[in-house]
Amino acid sequence: MSPILDIHDVTVAYQRKPVLWDVDLIIEQPQLAAIVGPNGAGKSTLIKAVLGLIPMASGSVQVLGEPVARQRKKIGYVPQRESVDWDFPVSVLDVVLMGTYGRLGWFRRPGHAEREWARQCLNKVGLSQFERRQIGQLSGGQQQLVFLARALAQKAEIYFMDEPMAGVDAATEQIIFELLRELRQQGKTIIAVHHDLRTVPLYFDWVALLNMRLVASGPVETTFTPENLRKTYGGRLAILDAAGEAMKAGSEAP
Amino acid sequence: MIEQLLAYNTIVVLLGVSILGAGAGMVGSFAVLRKRALTGDAVAHAALPGVCVAFLILGERNLTFMLLGALASGVLGIVIIAALCRWTRVREDAAIGIVLSVFPGLGFALSRMIQNMTTNGSKAGLESFILGKTAGMTRPDVYLILASALFCLAVVLVLYKEFKVVAFDTGFARSLGWPVYWLDLLLMSLIAVAVVIGLPAVGIIMMAALLILPGAGARFWTDSLGWLLFIAGAFGLLTGLIGTVFSALFSLFPAGPIIVLSGSVIFLISMLLGTRRGAMVRLLEHRCFQRDYGERQLLLATYDVASRTGQARVSAADLLARKSWSPGKVNGLISNAASSGLVERLETDEIRFTPAGLVRAVEVTRGHRLWEELLTEYPELAGSVVNLASESVDKYVEPAIIADLTASLKRQSRWPELPTETAEAAV
Numbered sequence: 001m002s003p004i005l006d007i008h009d010v011t012v013a014y015q016r017k018p019v020l021w022d023v024d025l026i027i028e029q030p031q032l033a034a035i036v037g038p039n040g041a042g043k044s045t046l047i048k049a050v051l052g053l054i055p056m057a058s059g060s061v062q063v064l065g066e067p068v069a070r071q072r073k074k075i076g077y078v079p080q081r082e083s084v085d086w087d088f089p090v091s092v093l094d095v096v097l098m099g100t101y102g103r104l105g106w107f108r109r110p111g112h113a114e115r116e117w118a119r120q121c122l123n124k125v126g127l128s129q130f131e132r133r134q135i136g137q138l139s140g141g142q143q144q145l146v147f148l149a150r151a152l153a154q155k156a157e158i159y160f161m162d163e164p165m166a167g168v169d170a171a172t173e174q175i176i177f178e179l180l181r182e183l184r185q186q187g188k189t190i191i192a193v194h195h196d197l198r199t200v201p202l203y204f205d206w207v208a209l210l211n212m213r214l215v216a217s218g219p220v221e222t223t224f225t226p227e228n229l230r231k232t233y234g235g236r237l238a239i240l241d242a243a244g245e246a247m248k249a250g251s252e253a254p
Numbered sequence: 255m256i257e258q259l260l261a262y263n264t265i266v267v268l269l270g271v272s273i274l275g276a277g278a279g280m281v282g283s284f285a286v287l288r289k290r291a292l293t294g295d296a297v298a299h300a301a302l303p304g305v306c307v308a309f310l311i312l313g314e315r316n317l318t319f320m321l322l323g324a325l326a327s328g329v330l331g332i333v334i335i336a337a338l339c340r341w342t343r344v345r346e347d348a349a350i351g352i353v354l355s356v357f358p359g360l361g362f363a364l365s366r367m368i369q370n371m372t373t374n375g376s377k378a379g380l381e382s383f384i385l386g387k388t389a390g391m392t393r394p395d396v397y398l399i400l401a402s403a404l405f406c407l408a409v410v411l412v413l414y415k416e417f418k419v420v421a422f423d424t425g426f427a428r429s430l431g432w433p434v435y436w437l438d439l440l441l442m443s444l445i446a447v448a449v450v451i452g453l454p455a456v457g458i459i460m461m462a463a464l465l466i467l468p469g470a471g472a473r474f475w476t477d478s479l480g481w482l483l484f485i486a487g488a489f490g491l492l493t494g495l496i497g498t499v500f501s502a503l504f505s506l507f508p509a510g511p512i513i514v515l516s517g518s519v520i521f522l523i524s525m526l527l528g529t530r531r532g533a534m535v536r537l538l539e540h541r542c543f544q545r546d547y548g549e550r551q552l553l554l555a556t557y558d559v560a561s562r563t564g565q566a567r568v569s570a571a572d573l574l575a576r577k578s579w580s581p582g583k584v585n586g587l588i589s590n591a592a593s594s595g596l597v598e599r600l601e602t603d604e605i606r607f608t609p610a611g612l613v614r615a616v617e618v619t620r621g622h623r624l625w626e627e628l629l630t631e632y633p634e635l636a637g638s639v640v641n642l643a644s645e646s647v648d649k650y651v652e653p654a655i656i657a658d659l660t661a662s663l664k665r666q667s668r669w670p671e672l673p674t675e676t677a678e679a680a681v
Contacts (some may be wrong), residue, residue, distance in 0.1 A: 051429045069431060077429035084423045088287065089479045098419055102430040107412055134477035139639070150426075160429075170634035 002065030003028045004158055004189045005050075010059030012042070012049050019045045023059070023214045027191070027206070032184040034194040034203070034220075037210035038233050043193040044080065046210065047160045051077060063158060073102055076156030078147045080163055086136040086143060093131040095146050096122050099153025121152040126175065141172030148179060159183065161192040165199075177203050200224055264502050267388045270396035271455050271513065272494035275464060277403030278448040279490025280410055280483050282465030283472065285445050287421040287479075293332060293442055295462035296353045297449045300331025302361025302458050305383050306368060315379055317395060317454065324383075325450045331357055332442055358458065386457030386510025388501055395454070402451045406444045410483070417441060418479055457510035463517055468493065471521040474528025489524075493517040543643055545590060550645060551577070552587040553596065553615040554622055556605065557670065567604040612672065619670045621646040627659045 007025040011018060020042040027033060035043045048054045050061050052068055063071040076099075096118040097110050104110060110118075122128055125145040130138060135146065144164060151159055164180075165173050180190050180203070194200060200207060200220065207224050208217040209232040216228040285291055301324035308323025309315065331353045338349035365380040382390070410417065419427045420437050427434050445465065452461050472485035497513030504512065526533050552573075559572045570584050579587070588605055591597045596611035607615055624647045628636040632655065639650040648656055663669040 048425070052431075053425050053428045072429075072431035075429065077426055079423060079425045079429075083425055085289075088422045089473065089477050089482050090418070090422060091478065094418075094479070095422075098423070098426065101415060101419060104415075106416070109415060 002062070004030060004064060005191070006062040006065075007046075007050060008060045008062075010046070010049055010061065011057040012045050012054065013057045018057075018212060020049065021213050023210070025208055025214055025217055027189060030184065030187050030189045031191075031206035032180055032204050033189070033191045033206040033208065034200050035191065035208045035210055036194055036197065036200060036232070037215075041211040041232075043210055044162050047162055047191070047193060051075065051160060074157040076151040076154040076159040078151045078159065078161040078164055081140065081144055081147065081167065083162075086138075088135065090135060091131065092127060092133050092135055092138065092146055093118055093122065095135055096131075096149045096153050099150040102154060118149075118153050121149040122146075124152060125149045125179065141168035144168050145172065145175065148176060152179075152183075156188070158189045159191070161190060163193050163195060165192075166195055173199075197229070263389075263391075264498070266393055266396050267391045267455075267502070268495060268498045270391050270399045271388060271498045271509075272491045273396075273403045274399050274448075274452050274455060275468070275490035275492070275494030275497075275513075275517075276487040277399075277406045277490070278452055278461075278464045279468030279472075279486040279488075279493075281406050281441075281444045281448045282490075283469030283483055283486040284410065284417050284421060284441055286466055286469045288417075288438070288441065290442070290445075291462070291466050292347075292350050292354075293335070294445045294449055294465040296331050296335060296350050297328040297442075297446045298453065298458045298461035299354050300357040301325070301328040301450060301453055302358050302383065303327050303364055304330075305453075306361055306364035306380065309368060309380070310364070318398065320383075321398075321450050321453070324453055325446060327357065328446050328450060329443070332446065361458075382457070382508075383453055384457050384459060385508035386453075386455050386460065386513065388455050388498055388509040388513075389505065391455065399451045402447050406448055407487075409440070409444055413437070413440070414480075455509055456513055457508070460510040460514040463514040464490065464493065467514075467517040467521045471517075471524035471528075473530075474524040474532045475530055477530055489517075489520050493520060496520075547642060548587050549591055549594070549596070550618045550622075552584075552591050553611070553618045556597065556607065557615040557619050560607070561670070566606050567600060567602075568606070569602070569604045571603065616670045616672050618645065623663055623668055623670070624656065624659050627663055628655075631659065631662070 003026050005025070005027040007023060010020055010023045012020040023042075023046065025046075035046060037043050045054065049056050049059075050068065061068050064074060068075070093115070097114060099121065100110055100114040100117060104114070119128065119131065122131055125148055127138075127142060127145055127149065130142065135143065138146065144167075148161075148164065151161070165176055168176065180192070183190055184205075192204075194204070201224060205220055206218065207220050209215040209223065209228055211232050215232045216223050282291075282294060285294055304323035304325070304327025305320045306323075307327070308320045311323075312319055335346070335349045335353050338344045338352065339346050344352070368380065379387070379390070381387075416427075416432065416437055419430075420432070420434055420441075424434055427437075448465065449461050452464055456464055468486040468489035469482065471489050472482045475485055476482050493513060493516050496519075497509070497516040500516065501507065501509040501512040524532065529535060555573050555576045556568050559568045559576055560566060563572075570581070570588070573579070573584055574581065577584075588597065588599065591611070592599055592605075595608055596614055597605045598608055599605055622645075625636070625640065628647050628651065629640060632651070635651060635655075636647075644650070647659075660669060
């Protein structure tokens with residue numbers, strides 16, 4: 001069987017400055033995977049390059065054995081929350097409905113079935129009572145949940161999420177984690193850019209450490225080691241301490 | 255004056271400019287939402303040299319041909335903006351600025367050349383392309399406007415879903431595999447068409463206003479994209495109607511400024527009175543909140559002081575010491591609360607709860623203390639929902655947690671209870 005995600009030799013550069021350099025990454029089995037690395041390491045860039053949102057200088061990407069362009073309907077995407085204008089005149093349900101647009105095809109309007117499905121997805125993230133609200137009236141965490149509901153509505157096999165837990169409160173982070181775990185149990189793959197080293201061992205079972213180049217990737221237990229983190233972050237002690245604690249917390253967790 | 259308005263020609267113009275306004279308003283709304291409002295302006299300004307060149311080639315005034323010239327150089331203008339952004343390090347605002355000034359510069363030079371060179375140069379009517387002129391509009395012109403506006407409307411309706419996603423979340427649209435570049439190009443082309451058919455009536459300098467004002471004004475009335483487009487179309491139509499009537503009445507003025515001023519009056523009214531985000535609504539909401547919040551603050555403070563001193567009477571001085579209010583503010587709060595029948599003023603500088611006021615004060619104090627307790631005990635829950643406008647926590651957390659918080663407050667003897675006789679009286 002072909003791997004879920006096969007990133008081969010991907011280089012992305014702005015002008016001549018590389019942001020990603022010869023990145024090879026293969027995910028064979030369904031995983032709940034984190035992409036971790038310092039600021040400016042190219043984490044978001046990797047996701048965007050894989051999805052074809054920004055051009056690659058070289059390299060190729062295959063999803064489930066086919067080029068990305070042929071697998072669009074199997075791919076879900078959660079952009080960074082800051083990437084859109086929350087003042088835009090759409091309701092919460094409208095945004096979730098956008099998740100069905102990829103399957104609908106050109107010119108077709110979403111009908112009753114799509115609305116019903118979008119409502120179910122919204123219900124999954126616990127925001128049913130807000131479906132008619134303008135999106136700007138939600139809190140930051142709720143906005144993130146709306147984006148997740150939209151991704152659920154895509155019925156994808158592999159989800160790319162750009163910092164899904166950034167800037168949300170602890171309770172929302174827990175809800176998001178439960179959702180990701182549920183998706184994973186349904187056999188889906190989630191690849192999320194993650195910023196909080198402490199929670200990597202708690203939330204994820206697979207990790208890719210990135211700093212322009214891929215430093216290491218694999219199961220969290222074997223890959224998320226102080227040595228690999230040092231290679232990724234350089235000698236920044238505070239971070240390493242935090243990671244050390246996280247490792248300890250992770251090994252103590254049942 | 256009435257005959258003047260009912261003249262055949264005025265009705266033709268009225269129809270033409272109104273449809274133009276509706277079409278431009280709808281297409282322009284998407285441009286505003288896509289943060290491309292200035293593109294329309296660039297197209298309009300870039301159109302002038304095309305008009306001149308078309309006249310030079312043909313040697314006589316032919317509106318259709320001149321508009322085609324306008325479309326060509328307008329589109330060239332956007333292509334140059336896109337190319338400058340893509341291939342050089344010039345940023346978009348600078349690129350738009352360049353096109354916005356260089357093209358009209360070329361256009362003005364050409365138009366002066368035409369006027370000096372040819373004998374019939376003044377007949378080219380080039381000045382009407384700069385400030386706009388509705389009087390000369392003929393029936394074929396109106397047909398052209400009608401066809402183009404209907405075309406724009408049809409495309410917007412058919413591609414509504416696609417344009418919506420591209421404008422809201424470009425990255426997501428790309429992740430669906432949609433050709434965002436071509437959709438953008440199509441939207442820009444629609445804007446170019448709307449601009450070009452509007453040029454003879456409104457002129458290059460003010461055409462952008464007809465694109466931007468209706469959509470920007472409509473935003474004050476609705477939070478829904480569908481309604482926004484509808485209202486923007488209606489506003490555009492109205493702008494055209496009012497503008498044409500006034501420019502027929504004041505024929506000394508060029509039409510462009512009058513049409514645009516009509517549009518800005520509609521915008522101004524929307525800004526002030528719009529039901530969604532108009533200034534009046536916001537002011538009223540703010541007033542309501544201030545009044546409600548102030549009343550609750552007064553009840554809280556009064557209850558607090560009264561339960562501390564054990565006296566039913568509370569002096570304004572005690573309240574002043576308790577809160578950082580000005581004497582005038584306290585007085586205002588007391589007057590409001592007294593007129594709502596919650597407190598009564600005593601002959602001295604003191605106040606006392608009415609029975610209803612005491613019930614309400616206990617309710618408010620309970621709500622407030624529950625919030626405090628929630629923030630201390632469950633900061634991860636409370637942080638994201640805490641809101642000065644919400645009096646009670648029960649909309650946000652489960653009953654079990656509220657019971658837990660209530661028990662905890664009772665243990666600390668911080669749970670306000672009504673004196674039994676008041677409770678009975680209240681029932």
